[in-house]
Amino acid sequence: MPNKYIYLDNASVTRMDERVLEVMNPYFFESYAIPTSETGYSMGIEAREALEKSRVKIATALGANENELIFTSGSSESSNMAVKGVAMALINKKGKHIIVSAIEDFPVLNSAKALEKYGFDVTYLEVDEYGIVDPQVLKNSIRDDTILVSIQHANQEIGSLQDIKSIGEICREKGVIFHTDATHTFTKVPLDVSVLPVDLVTISAHTIHGPNGIGALYIKKGTPMMKWLDGGFQEFNKRGGLENIPGAIGFAKAVELVTNEENTKIQDMRDHLIERVLSEIPQTILNGHPLLRTPQNANITFQYVEGESVTLHLDMRGFAVSTGSACFSRSLQASHVILGIGGDPERAHGSLRITLGRFNKMGDVDAIIDALIEVVTNLRKMSPLGKT
Amino acid sequence: MPNKYIYLDNASVTRMDERVLEVMNPYFFESYAIPTSETGYSMGIEAREALEKSRVKIATALGANENELIFTSGSSESSNMAVKGVAMALINKKGKHIIVSAIEDFPVLNSAKALEKYGFDVTYLEVDEYGIVDPQVLKNSIRDDTILVSIQHANQEIGSLQDIKSIGEICREKGVIFHTDATHTFTKVPLDVSVLPVDLVTISAHTIHGPNGIGALYIKKGTPMMKWLDGGFQEFNKRGGLENIPGAIGFAKAVELVTNEENTKIQDMRDHLIERVLSEIPQTILNGHPLLRTPQNANITFQYVEGESVTLHLDMRGFAVSTGSACFSRSLQASHVILGIGGDPERAHGSLRITLGRFNKMGDVDAIIDALIEVVTNLRKMSPLGKT
Known part of the structure; x- marks a missing residue:
């Protein structure tokens, strides 16, 4: 080099920002226990409180309720969980049709492709010369058996921003769940789920000078979702596995610093x-x-x-x-x-x-x-x- | 506290061990790029070389080839991937019967339970008063449609060690894939996949003073496996998603320190x-x-x-x-x-x-x-x- x-x-x-590592440090060496309930031991209670504080900070930046945000290992896991989790939850219910844009990042694109092997039908929506989805084209692609639309907030390579509001409104009107991958916009381009009609949002720490290996998925209350990572009762029983406390703390600090x-x-x-x-x-x-x-x-x-x-x-x-x-x-x-x-x-x-x-x-x-x-x-x- | x-x-x-953070540090602040190919930029090449060196170190500790070890976000993901990945790869092939011990940790136990919803038949193998599986009981439970046996190396609560050698030999003889969760034994109790008949092994850094949010799965060459985390071509095209380089480096150091x-x-x-x-x-x-x-x-x-x-x-x-x-x-x-x-x-x-x-x-x-x-x-x- x-x-x-x-x-x-x-x-x-x-x-990574030095200030991120600084706040993570005590959770490597002092409060390193797993989060425990109120009846657990004090180091575990400290860990849980720190985890929940981080959750509130990140959820707030997205306009979400803290119990609608679950931590994941990064945006790839968040998007896999969103796309496959909804698909598997609705597999024998409403239908098997999914719509994604043709220029999605690989976690969404290849999750959709993987679902084709299990009988799902995927529409890869064309974009215009700027990489933008025409909401009317989306509207015309929605069928009675459409269960999920996954269109990114911004593109990973060319940065094009989608009209999330119009897309979300169409999805709401048609009763279709809407996921957006906001890996490249979170904290940079406004995305407020308290006013925008969005059901699932992928976010990550690695794009904002936070640590690797930590991301989150916003799941609007009531969204049908098969549990993707089976394990214990962690993350409101929506994602098993030991919580990455230092990662969550670092993610929250990264959000705060933008x-x-x-x-x-x-x-x-x-x-x-x-x-x-x-x-x-x-x-x-x-x-x-x-x-x-x-x-x-x-x-x-x-x-x-x-x-x-x-x-x-x-x-x-x-x-x-x-x-x-x-x-x-x-x-x-x-x-x-x-x-x-x-x-x-x-x-x-x-x-x-x-x-x-x-x-x-x-x-x-x-x-x-x-x-x-x-x-x-x-x-x-x-x-x-x-x-x- | x-x-x-x-x-x-x-x-x-x-x-976490301070020496672990010390080796991770340069990968937060100096060589923080994504791993790139030889034709990529030099910071990416450095990152890739560091990732592969870590992989070799950890694989060696397990008696594995480095191309048989893929990094994951932790033991929960490794076990989900092993159990569901094999099940989905063989869903329309050999059969739908899975055997796990009744005292497995939740990632294995609840992955098996989740598969029941998709038509899989699961046998929860009883253990003796010490928590040990009788290999003869296992042998008698294997059917023509059995595709996977998942029995932990040691129990998460009571530490009981299973007779992996006998269990593995029975699986080999019957042509059944064998996964073992070695979260609580890796580097502590010998487990050498170059001599033991094991196809899949879950390991993690968090039990050996390494960082949270990083684990690995040993996948013996040729083991059928549906891609669990869709994304890019990372990890020999077996697990998509941005690599957690600092995590991998820290994991390798943690292994070295035991x-x-x-x-x-x-x-x-x-x-x-x-x-x-x-x-x-x-x-x-x-x-x-x-x-x-x-x-x-x-x-x-x-x-x-x-x-x-x-x-x-x-x-x-x-x-x-x-x-x-x-x-x-x-x-x-x-x-x-x-x-x-x-x-x-x-x-x-x-x-x-x-x-x-x-x-x-x-x-x-x-x-x-x-x-x-x-x-x-x-x-x-x-x-x-x-x-x-």
Whole structure:
């Protein structure tokens, strides 16, 4: 790794904030017991109180009641639980039809695919050129046997924001359960379940400088849900398994540390990045919507170059950026998201995702743009794919 | 919590070792990226190398190949995945019969129960007065449609060790997949899958002074297994979701720190505890086998008193002990384990589990025995249940 290294892949995982580890620390070494009831021992009562305080903090940030939020091991588990849990709860009841968008992240997309093996029928909803679902198209896809709609709040690669309110209203009207994966928007883009018609929300700590291995699922009271992780009575008897107390504490602190000012600062840097790249590097395409996108996300195709090569050359210069979602990191398959918005494999392979976080500075952004200009220009000179 | 507090509930969760956090630290703040392939960026390559090194260390401790070990969020997930993953992989193939012992921990027991709702037939195998499965009884329970046997290596409450070798040999002979939950034995009681006939093994970091929220499942090559957590291609495409790198690093360090000398020291303290309690407090029963038990576990019924009251009084004196498995902590139901070994609800409610760990000293053990003598004597004086 180069000595000075600037990480611009905050959608995959973020650097933990020192203040997060600080509050977790006592739960590693002092109050490390399992949560117990009031009749348990005092260390267990302390652990339980800390767990419940964390739950309240996180639930409040989402506009939820604390007994509607259960901790999981991360957003993948939350989304598996939401999609499969509802499907299995309703398997012999209302029907077997599920609707997801075609550009969902893999936990939702592949949970839906897995359900097809068990007789479920899945509609993969097309999105427009910006990655946005047309609520009317969704409405027309809902059938009498539709049990679940799962459409993300924002896309993992191109940051496009969905019209959750309209989608949720259609689902309510049709009596269909609605899950949204808010991994990339939680604390960054408002999502208040006390006013929005949403039944299930996936959130995670790893995108907001919290610890890995902890996430949560909002489950609106009354939502039918098969227990996904069997075990003991933990998490309101909705998820078995030893509670990850330090993780929950760290997650709550991470939520507390996010501010509107920070989100605005990140968005300003991101806007500057997009503006300079599009104006200073020819033949570039912004993937996703110019305005309806998460504040931290930029995704740009550099025509006539391979994203993998750009990543490698940027890495040698001390910049970490991504060629796609976290899940693509070990695959050279073309991004289903770029293909989903009408891009061809070449556009997909030439795309870079640059996501900003708390520890980035405006200087980092200018530095990577300068590096990008140099790298892309050099690669295009050698490129067999075309020329500038 | 009293100022001086001695934790003797190491089967529920252990205090983390400082040396574990120390090695995790760089993966929070320096190499925090997602693991990437060789063509990824250098921070991702570092993360991947660290993950794979951890995998090798843990796999080696189990006698496994590193590509047979996948990381999970803990032993509950590992056991859910093992039991449900095999069941769903074979649902339309060999049959729908599963055998578990009646005293399994809840992740296995309740996964089996959940499968009954989907048409699986489960045999809950009885155990003897010591909590031990008779391999001949198991053999007679195996039918042509049996697909899976899940019998724990050691019990979570009474520490009884099963004859894994004989059970595994019977399963092999009958062509049945064998899963064992080794949460309470891993690194403490030998379990070498290179010589033992076992197909799936659940292990966890939280019982060996490692971090919460990380465990693993050994999956012998070729074992049929439905993907349990859908997502990306992580973990040899057997478990989706962002890898918990700091967790894996901490788990590997925790494994490395366990020594035979420590296990012997713990066993000596435990033997001393049992010996003194049984000889100095009348009307006590050792639950579980006198010899075939994990080195850290003591489980004793104090007749004519409630375990909950003893726990409370010990807590006020600065000792944390448990009345049952972690999963019982918020329930006053009688332990299914004590009932399973032929105890009545009274014996179950009068039982205490005392489990020792790295941070306990012989002095702690003598101190808790002295406290126990006092507490039990006082409670019995007031007890309506009987007299000493």
